[in-house]
Amino acid sequence: MSKNVIVAGLTVFVIVALFPFWFNIGNTNAAPEAELSAKAKAAKKCVLDKYDMRANHMSLLDDWRDTVVRDSKRVYKAANGKTFGMSLSTGEDSCMGCHVDKEKFCDKCHNYVSVAPSCWECHTDPKEVTQ
Numbered sequence: 001m002s003k004n005v006i007v008a009g010l011t012v013f014v015i016v017a018l019f020p021f022w023f024n025i026g027n028t029n030a031a032p033e034a035e036l037s038a039k040a041k042a043a044k045k046c047v048l049d050k051y052d053m054r055a056n057h058m059s060l061l062d063d064w065r066d067t068v069v070r071d072s073k074r075v076y077k078a079a080n081g082k083t084f085g086m087s088l089s090t091g092e093d094s095c096m097g098c099h100v101d102k103e104k105f106c107d108k109c110h111n112y113v114s115v116a117p118s119c120w121e122c123h124t125d126p127k128e129v130t131q
């Protein structure tokens with residue numbers, strides 16, 4: 001067998017073997033986009049910038065809870081100059097007051113990564129209450 005035939009054979013093998021990987025690039029593994037509510041879009045800014053929120057919203061919420069429960073302080077002055085109500089779901093300036101559609105925002109992302117925060121056993125999704 002000539003060297004060229006072997007090289008051609010190997011090339012075909014590599015392409016076939018890698019097909020499932022490059023076929024999926026940017027396709028089935030893409031994470032869903034969390035959908036911003038009209039209210040959040042109008043507000044433009046979150047507590048921290050987008051990528052910081054994406055990575056750190058869990059610990060931010062923990063800090064908020066501790067500050068409210070231990071120090072009874074309920075107003076948060078963010079580094080971007082905006083003020084927020086340190087609440088998961090009470091008030092217009094709380095997380096859920098702005099991210100009003102839990103299903104399309106929080107849940108969409110959490111379902112994808114299979115996390116189910118237990119917060120909702122006690123805290124309410126304002127949308128469910130008003131419906």
Ligand code: HEC
Binds near residue numbers: 039041
């Ligand atoms: C006043 C409205 C408002 C409030 C209150 C608010 N957010 Fe946001 N949030 C936004 C906006 C606007 C963005 C998109 C920011 C951007 O694109 O820079 C965002 C982005 C995010 C993201 C990143 C989304 C992504 O696609 O990566 C997460 C997570 C998030 N917020 C969670 C929270 C949590 C948790 C709270 C409460 C601690 C909160 N937000 C409070 C308006 C708000």
Ligand code: HEC
Binds near residue numbers: 107110
């Ligand atoms: C861009 C994706 C994304 C969005 C949008 C998002 N989350 Fe998360 N959230 C995550 C990921 C990923 C984790 C798991 C992080 C980990 O385990 O380290 C998480 C974890 C959490 C946790 C900690 C859960 C636990 O059991 O420790 C809380 C609380 C939480 N999210 C609240 C919210 C709330 C409230 C919203 C909507 C306002 C929201 N998240 C929107 C991605 C998101």
Ligand code: HEC
Binds near residue numbers: 087088090117122123
């Ligand atoms: C067993 C019930 C329970 C669970 C579960 C729970 N909380 Fe709470 N949380 C409370 C109570 C009670 C308060 C005090 C209410 C107050 O003073 O306004 C509170 C207060 C808070 C506050 C400040 C006040 C407010 O209006 O939100 C935040 C933020 C908070 N919790 C976040 C969380 C997050 C995030 C989770 C899930 C990781 C969670 N909590 C799970 C009972 C619970």
